[in-house]
Amino acid sequence: MTASAPQPRLVRYGQPAGRWVLLATVLGSALSFIDATVVNVALPRIGRDFHAGAAALQWTVNGYALTLAALILLGGSLGDRFGRRRIFVTGVTWFALASLLCGLAPDVQVLIAARVVQGIGGALLTPGSLAIIDSSFHPDDRGRAIGAWSGLGGIAGALGPFLGGWLVQAATWRLVFLINVPLAAIVVAVALKHIPETRNPDAGQGLDLPGVVLAAVALAGLTYGFTAWPAAGPGSASVIASLSVGVVALIGFVIAERQARHPMLPLDIFHSKAFTAANLATFVVYAALGGMIFLVGLNLQVVVRYSPLAAGTSILPTTIVMLLLSARAGALAQRIGPRIPMTIGPLICAVAMLLFARVGAHAAYLSDVLPGVVLMGLGLSLNVAPLTATALGSVDESRVGIASGVNNAVARAAGLLAVAVLPLAAGLGTGNLTDPAALGPVYRMAMYLCAGLLAAGSIIAAVAIPTKLVRPEPPRQMPEMQDLPSQT
Numbered sequence: 001m002t003a004s005a006p007q008p009r010l011v012r013y014g015q016p017a018g019r020w021v022l023l024a025t026v027l028g029s030a031l032s033f034i035d036a037t038v039v040n041v042a043l044p045r046i047g048r049d050f051h052a053g054a055a056a057l058q059w060t061v062n063g064y065a066l067t068l069a070a071l072i073l074l075g076g077s078l079g080d081r082f083g084r085r086r087i088f089v090t091g092v093t094w095f096a097l098a099s100l101l102c103g104l105a106p107d108v109q110v111l112i113a114a115r116v117v118q119g120i121g122g123a124l125l126t127p128g129s130l131a132i133i134d135s136s137f138h139p140d141d142r143g144r145a146i147g148a149w150s151g152l153g154g155i156a157g158a159l160g161p162f163l164g165g166w167l168v169q170a171a172t173w174r175l176v177f178l179i180n181v182p183l184a185a186i187v188v189a190v191a192l193k194h195i196p197e198t199r200n201p202d203a204g205q206g207l208d209l210p211g212v213v214l215a216a217v218a219l220a221g222l223t224y225g226f227t228a229w230p231a232a233g234p235g236s237a238s239v240i241a242s243l244s245v246g247v248v249a250l251i252g253f254v255i256a257e258r259q260a261r262h263p264m265l266p267l268d269i270f271h272s273k274a275f276t277a278a279n280l281a282t283f284v285v286y287a288a289l290g291g292m293i294f295l296v297g298l299n300l301q302v303v304v305r306y307s308p309l310a311a312g313t314s315i316l317p318t319t320i321v322m323l324l325l326s327a328r329a330g331a332l333a334q335r336i337g338p339r340i341p342m343t344i345g346p347l348i349c350a351v352a353m354l355l356f357a358r359v360g361a362h363a364a365y366l367s368d369v370l371p372g373v374v375l376m377g378l379g380l381s382l383n384v385a386p387l388t389a390t391a392l393g394s395v396d397e398s399r400v401g402i403a404s405g406v407n408n409a410v411a412r413a414a415g416l417l418a419v420a421v422l423p424l425a426a427g428l429g430t431g432n433l434t435d436p437a438a439l440g441p442v443y444r445m446a447m448y449l450c451a452g453l454l455a456a457g458s459i460i461a462a463v464a465i466p467t468k469l470v471r472p473e474p475p476r477q478m479p480e481m482q483d484l485p486s487q488t
Contacts (some may be wrong), residue, residue, distance in 0.1 A: 010137060011137055011138065012141055013137065013138075018137065020195075021145075021476060022133070024191040025088075025149060025195075026129075026156070027147075027156075027190075028088060028091075028181060028191070031092070031095055031131075031183060031184060032122040034156060034159075034164075039061060039176060040061065040293055040298070041161055041170050041308050043060065043298055044110070044298065044434055044455070045172075047432075047433065049173070049318060052108045053432055054433040055227050055230075058419055060108070060225070060229050061115075061294060062110045063116040065412060065416040067118075067216070068120075068122045070411035071120060071125075071306075072126060072127060072408055073409055075087065076128075079129070080272070081199065084128050085132065086197065087124050088124070088125050088191060089191050089192060090124055091125030091126075091128060092188055095180065096125075098123075099180035099181060100181050102114040102115060102118060102177035103175070103178035127404075127408070131198075133149055135198040138193065157324065157345070161297075162316055164308070165307070165313060166308075167179065168309075169307050170310075181453070194435040208257075208260050210260070211260060211263060211264040212264060214252045214256055215351050218246050218247075220241065221245040221246025221249055222242075222417065222420070223416060225242035226417070226420040226421045226424055227420045228242065230247070253265075254267070259427045266399075269395060269406065274394035274464075274465065275391060275394040275395055276408070277390075278465065279407060281387060283410050284460070285387070285453070285454060286412075288417065288418070288450035288451075288453040288457075290414060290418040290419060291419065291446055291453075292356065294418070295422070296315065296356060297312075298434075299359060299439060301359055302435070302436050303440050314365060314373065317370065317373045318372055319376040321374060326381045327385075328381075329382050329385050331387070337468045338387070338389060338461075339465045340467075341382045341468045342383055342386050342457075342458075343458050344382055344458075346379065346457040347454070347458045348382065349375070349379035350379075350451040350454035351379075351451075352372040352373075352375035353448070355368075355372035355375065357447035359439060361440070362442075384470050389469070390469055396472050397415055407478035419482065422450070423446065424440045426443075426449060
């Protein structure tokens with residue numbers, strides 16, 4: 001007989017061991033969450049320092065989002081197979097080294113390359129933080145631990161744009177990246193000493209490398225093509241080739257996932273109509289949100305002439321409203337079902353986008369900016385919790401992990417493509433995103449397009465999201481032939 005692997009000692013919420021695990025996972029995931037948004041505050045300064053055009057600024061955001069979206073499912077699989085703490089620590093270390101390279105970048109090309117590498121670290125650490133909590137805490141304490149992780153992570157997200165604006169204004173945009181290094185060192189030290197190692201013994205032994213490569217090529221091809229389109233034109237050989245490669249790789253990805261023994265994205269999960277509808281809603285809502293985050297910060301600094309600190313602080317009420325109301329909205333959705341909140345929430349956000357479209361030169365914060373910021377917080381509070389609950393609750397319990405990964409990847413991919421497509425669709429042409437005359441009309445049209453995307457999300461919810469969510473039962477396993485009772 002072979003001895004089974006020893007089970008890790010589970011930690012309790014109120015004990016020091018549990019607090020150490022929370023510190024490492026919250027701070028580690030906060031690095032990725034904050035960096036996904038705080039860089040937007042620094043974009044105008046980066047553009048001026050490097051004399052960077054619109055495409056370069058888009059890639060400063062999208063280089064990170066590309067590898068994060070393409071590899072986040074792989075990051076979760078690697079943690080299940082090789083150890084969640086090991087992959088989490090690897091991701092944090094990778095993220096810190098890439099952040100150092102970002103902070104020291106001599107030109108925008110090196111910065112973009114470093115952001116691509118940074119996204120790989122984010123894809124390794126992001127799924128691991130919540131998986132560590134789920135596998136490390138005693139079952140009686142997991143709910144409280146996940147709630148603390150979510151709440152503390154929300155606070156970190158709220159402080160991110162404020163901190164980024166202060167660093168950019170007081171010193172340099174480079175500190176937005178360099179500050180990650182000492183924070184990551186704390187995470188690694190705490191994780192190695194206090195987080196127990198866990199694995200999933202049932203994790204598949206194969207890695208879907210063709211799926212990983214095809215997903216990355218598809219996203220890269222589409223993103224590059226749409227980003228290059230305004231300057232090069234639709235007839236450019238590079239644009240046509242890039243978009244063609246992206247489409248072919250996307251088709252190849254679907255074919256590969258249908259044939260893979262251990263697919264990164266098991267396509268049969270979309271047999272659930274509620275899961276499919278939730279992810280369609282996720283795509284359009286998070287595309288609008290990604291476009292808003294990218295362009296509102298730019299508009300406030302370039303057109304309205306806010307300082308980086310003022311621009312970063314101006315959006316803070318959205319996160320504060322979400323922190324105050326998200327739990328209540330989630331409880332309401334659990335009581336009345338997800339359809340109504342998911343229908344009303346995006347409509348409120350669409351109204352916020354129309355208000356944002358009015359923000360131009362000489363805009364007053366209290367009358368022109370704050371109403372849209374508060375409405376955005378109200379709409380997202382109504383929508384985010386039931387959207388996530390629907391994506392996870394529409395599959396059986398054995399597939400909650402992959403459902404979470406798919407929904408996260410869809411949201412990241414939507415934001416990635418929005419940053420590439422929205423300036424093009426809004427008529428940027430060869431204009432510069434740091435030129436007020438060029439950005440102003442593009443910003444307004446982009447906000448109208450975002451409002452349209454949110455209206456589409458509301459329609460999807462009204463038509464396809466169930467009024468009451470019922471988790472399906474796991475598929476029943478047929479007994480092997482030798483296990484069948486013999487008949488006489």
